Amino acid sequence: MYQTTYHRPSSIDEAVSLFGKSSEAKFLAGGQTLLPVMKQRLAGPSDVIDLGKIKELQGVELSGDVLTIKAGTTYFDIMQNADVNKAIPAIAYLTSVLGDPAVRYRGTIGGSIANNDPAADYPAALLALGATVKTNKRSISAEDFFQGLFTTALEDGEIITAVSFPVPAKAGYEKMRHPASRFALTAVFVAQTKSGEIRVAATGASQSGVMRVGAIEAALKANWSPSALDNVSIPASGLLADIHGTAEYRANLIKVMAQRAVAAAG
Amino acid sequence: MGVEGIGARVVRKEDKRFITGKGRYVDDIKLQGMTHAHFIRSPHAHAKVKKIDSSAALKMPGVVAVLTGQEIVDDKVGNLICGWAITSKDGSPMKMGAWPAMAPETVRFVGQAVAVVIADSKNLARDAAEAVVVDYEELPAVADIHAAIKAGAPQLHPEAPGNQVYDWVIGDEGATDAAFAKAANVVKLDVTNNRLAPNAMEPRAAIADYDAAEEHFTLYTTSQNPHVARLVLSAFYNIAPEHKLRVIAPDVGGGFGSKIFIYPEEMVALWASKKVGRPVKWTGDRTEAFLTDAHGRDHVTHAEMAFDANNKITGLKVKTYANFGAYMSLFSSSVPTYLYATLLSGQYNIPAIHAEVVGVYTNTTPVDAYRGAGRPEASYLIERLMETAARQLKVDPAQLRRTNFITQFPHQTPVIMAYDTGDFNASLDAAMKAIDYAGFAARKAKAKADGKLRGIGVSCYIEACGIAPSKAVGSLGAGVGLWESAEVRVNPVGTIEILTGSHSHGQGHETTFCQLVADRLGVPISQVSIVHGDTDKVQFGMGTYGSRSAAVGLTAILKAMEKMESKAKKIAAHALEASEGDIVIENGEFKVAGTDKAIAFPMVALAAYTAHNLPDGMEPGLKESAFYDPSNFTFPAGAYICELEVDPGTGKTSFVNFVAADDFGRLINPMIVEGQVHGGLAQGIGQALLEHAIYDANGQPVTASFMDYSMPRADDLPSFNLSHTTTLCPGNPLGIKGCGEAGAIGASAAVINAITDAIGKNNLEMPATPDRVWRTIHAA
Known part of the structure; x- marks a missing residue:
């Protein structure tokens, strides 16, 4: 791993501010892709901004026919969540076959879709369910969000805050x-x-x-x-x-x- | 047997430190002033090294030195050797190119080191390595066996024209041709035995520490055989004379053969430590393991089997091309010859066998012994042939095997091996009963109704373990003897240290070897410790591989124990004023048979060391040693049957049942034996379904990480159903055959036989990935 500066902001605003101040920063969610890539020296961000302690990025809400999963929620927490299992059990199932227990304890839905690996599980759920990606700046439909291999509509410094899923039949x-x-x-x-x-x-x-x-x-x-x-x-x-x-x-x-x-x- | 004696399921003594994170591996060792090495490795499969510019790197912080291949050659460090000389059919010796520890002029596989950076930390060494500029001139490369032997193929070594190392034969060609001329049926099969990466859990590592005042080196290394490492480093690599080189292999996290060999990294660390005057540490990462640990298997074979009208085998013809990679690794030459073709008779009476093996260089990682080493390739070939024959001859595959089983022992095969004992019908009976072979047809029909293709596959393997005797292997070209040493040191208070030349890197010797002592003396295993893995403590030993540690290593301990017990009995008899012949050992006491006169073992030991009252002329002390050279190989054998289902929609295989009935002779600790079988089966099933070390046509590795190389995981495997049918090995006093490799040898054929049975098509290469199985099902 190359030398890097680690930050742990406690709010989205602080994270955005830190991002603006550094030359080549990366946001760190669950670290299931970024950290192995850094260890192999295939990435060398000047600053790593860890979103893991931002409370507003945690949790699941079911409101009427909309299930909202905050971006920093781990796969394990999604898999265990009662509202997820009640409203869209297919998402709980998808999460249960994602990676292995170690990955599921650390990885997050926001990290997965921001990376947009062509073989990742969550992008399929978002696209099929017609989900909306919420960021600190706007709402983006799943169709518009995923733009090919490892490419998304996210702009530099934009942070995913949540994903909203309409509850399907x-x-x-x-x-x-x-x-x-x-x-x-x-x-x-x-x-x-x-x-x-x-x-x-x-x-x-x-x-x-x-x-x-x-x-x-x-x-x-x-x-x-x-x-x-x-x-x-x-x-x-x-x-x-x-x-x-x-x-x-x-x-x-x-x-x-x-x-x-x-x-x-x- | 006693609660801790031979045959007891004793919990492993060593596991306390392993499962509490207290194991001490090479990477855990930190020496004063230690530097760290990072190797600069070729990104090309074949290239000339034109220039290495390390000027920028040398100016970076913490950099101690950048050393190149030319410097190690200039310092006359020896080239790597191959320790088993094979003679081609035309009488010529095998043709080998030179393998310097770092390449001065030409690199021949991706990952070959050209230089090393020595720095104050691992990260600084890695930083500096990026600043070293290596100017390569790329050369055409060849990775595939077929491509390498074609006219006009890129040539690796001028010493080996046509990339051919040897063209070796075994058996009677005339008799075999005659058998085929008279055959009622001939069965033909082409098989590829896929290349595997060994992937021990602990990557290789080394720390070299040169003491200038004493002109003495200490090497900590991940070795299965530290004494052989010292011997080779001294005798061939000019590192230091043996008494000036101590090799320590502490806790080692798995080997599977890959840690038998002495690699360039250890040689460079030793040489560099003297050059920089500080200890040098290197710990490989997983990518380096994929690129540089010797791979296994990689054969392409055409075979034909002749049958008479009664379905008796009359002859076997085999032609195998073996891929050695870019250089001849330490024991590579023996693997596809004496460890492979000598097992081609399998469990069967085959009057005539002829095999030809062509060894081939390619621009890939060197290939050498990997769990089973040649025997999995032989067993897979024979058992695929038997299954193919049963289908062609329209007979039950189990029955075809029974028709041809060897039932009289000893049995001399036409390919050197003389099987000492066995009962192949007994193991097949046990496996068929365990899996309810008779009920399979009904289960298959039911599965079909559920849309699944169900198959059953049999594999009856035999292997030769405890490779021996030394005189015989020497006559076949081996550069070393294959005996084992042991020393029994009884301390004055009666605790016992067993020094062994065997090396435990997961096998559980610290438990099983103590069980022998417990069995003989009736003392608890807590009173016994096993010392291994240090050339300063153990005088010499051959190490652990080829399922040899129980059959050879433990027998050496037995021989030393017998000498120690003999002396102890004399001391006891003297103390008890009895005849030596009347002394018996029971529950930790030396007793006069038929009386209540007894002396506890610690008191015998104390008497030996106080020497106040020893028989006239007896030396004080209680310490004995022995060297044991077996009279023959041992021949573990067994029957594996696999039942599985294939999903026709995806080609995915799901296990229904996997039964293994093994004959390992006497078991010391059945629990540890089961663990060995489980691990071996995982590797055999891994080869059949998942694992494949792949190169593209230009020699670039495609599977150099666990994202691409499929290691078997627990949920890829069934719950195994194990049993044992036992015939005691007559070749050693304990009757042991060995169990370390059987699973890896027998499992692959059972799996592929079952899948091909399920899908009704006989030709299917390993690994049988879902994609490959699906395409085979749907092929026209």
Whole structure:
């Protein structure tokens, strides 16, 4: 690790102010990506601003048909939260298959979506549920927020404060775990909103990061059942290919995971 | 057996320090004035080193020195050796290129060191390393066996034309050809044995400390065999004569073979310590482990098996290409030859075998012994062949094995090995019963109704352990003897120290070796301590690998114990005014048989040291030693059966059951044996389903971290169902065969046989990843 200066602000305003004063600062959430990258000397921020002690970034609120998860809430706390399990159990399930216990105790929803790893779990949930990302400056729809591999709509120094999820009528998540990293080799989140809209998002599959899957949405709109997807064919073009899965395999997984997510959603 | 004797499930003595964080590993050691080394490693698989500019680095804070490959060559530190000479079929010796500890001119794999920075801290050394400018001229590289042997392939070493190290043969070619000419059926199979990275939990580390006044070196290192390290460092690398070099291997966190070898980093640390006049420490990180710890396996094989009309095997032909990587590591040459082809008879009566092994250089990390070392490759090949044959001949795979089992012992195979004893039907019976083999068809049908493809796979392995005797291995080209030493030191108050040349790096010797003493003397194991891993304490030893520590190391302790007991009996007899022949040892006492006359063992020890009343002419003291050279290998064997389900939608494998019925001879501590089997099975299943060290066509490693290299985790594995069928090894007095490698040797074939049974297609390479299985299911 290169030398860096560590800060631990107690408010969002203080964090923003510290960011403005340093040359190449990075915000630290759960540290599940930034710290390993720094240890390998692949990143060398001048300042690390730890958001972990900011109280306003912690907690979960259920208000009517909106579930709001504050950005600094750890996966473990999300997984255990009664409101999450009541309102959108698919999110609790997604969190339970994310990483391993050590990752879940430290990692946060805000850190995950800010990093926007193309194989991360949460981006699929946000996109499929039509969530809104709240920052210290504005609200951004999930569609607008995720902009390709490791790229988001966040501006320099902008801090995610919370994610708001409309509570769906039905939702399900199925994941084929990457055998080494335990990220998604391919995973699919399916949702049926209370207004009857069908939204399906796949992660780990596309060369452009998390994506909606129109062909599956259309088939499920006609018939919300796993068998509705039997004859859907997902093209392999544009999908990731590596030592753990060919593009054709990932195309197959999009369909199979979607079928199983629908079954799980009920 | 007693509560702590042979056969007792004694809780491991060493675990108190390990599980409370009190183990003392090399990286825990800090010496006064210690510096830290950081190696500058090649990012290229093949390149000329044109120039190294360290001027900027030398001006940085805390930098003590930047040393290069040219300097270590100039100082006449020896090139790394390969300790087993193999002769090609044309009579020529194997063809090896030079391997300097740091490359002065040419780098041949990604990760090979070209220079080292020595600084006051690890971070300062790393900072300075980034300021060292190395000018490389890239050369074409080759990573794949097939590509390396093609005409026009990039050449690694001028000494080895065509990148060929040797072309070695074993067996009777004429007899084998004759068997095939008369065969009723011939079964053919091509298999790849995937390259693995060993990944011991503790990365390699070394601290070298040169004492200028005494001209003496101390090396703390992560070694499975510190005495062999000292021998090689002295005799071949010109570091120091043996009496001026102390090698200490303290607590070592796993080896699996990868810590047998003497690596460049230890040599450089010793040399650098003398140059800079301060202790030098190097602790590898996980990336360095992936790049520089000797890898395992990496074979490509074509094999054919001939059968007569009664499904009896009549012949076996094998041609294997073995990838050695860029340099010949310490025992690499023996792995695909004498540790592989000599086991090609498996558990079967095969009248004629002929095998040819071509050793190949590629621009990859050197390959050497990894848990099982050659025997997993042999067992996998034979057991895949047997399964393929059963499918082709349309007979039950278990029955085909029974038809061909060796049942008379001793049995001389056509490939050197003479099996001493075994009962292969007994282990297969036990495994089939444990898994309810007869009920499988019904379970398969039920799984099919649930949309799952269920399969069952058998693997009947045999291995040769406790490699010996020294005279025989010497005649086959080994550079060392393979005996073991032991010393029993009884202290004046009757506590006992056992000095052993074996080395424990997770095996539990501090418990099992004490159990032998407890068994013989009836003293609690708390009265016994095991001393190992220090060349100043133990005179010499060959270390731990090849499942040899119980069969060879513990037998050496037994021999020393017998000598000590003999003297103690004389002392006791003298004190009790009885005949030596009437003395028996019971519950910590030396008794006159049939009487109530007895003397406690501590009193015998005290008598030996006070020497007030010893038999006439007896020397004082109670200390004996022994060297034990076995008469033969030992032959652990067993039957593994795996039942699993494949999800046709994803290609993912889920275990239903995994049974292992092993014959390890006598068990010293069944709990520790089970732990060894669990670990071995995890590695064998890891090879079958998950692990693969991959290079791209240009020799760049693709799997150099745990984000890409799939290590098996607990939830990848089933709960194992273990049992033992025992035939005592006649080759050593304790009847021990060894258990350290069996799981890794037998498991892979059981898994692949089960998956191919489930999906109804025979050809499937390891690792059988979900992607690969899915593509195989759906291939036209």
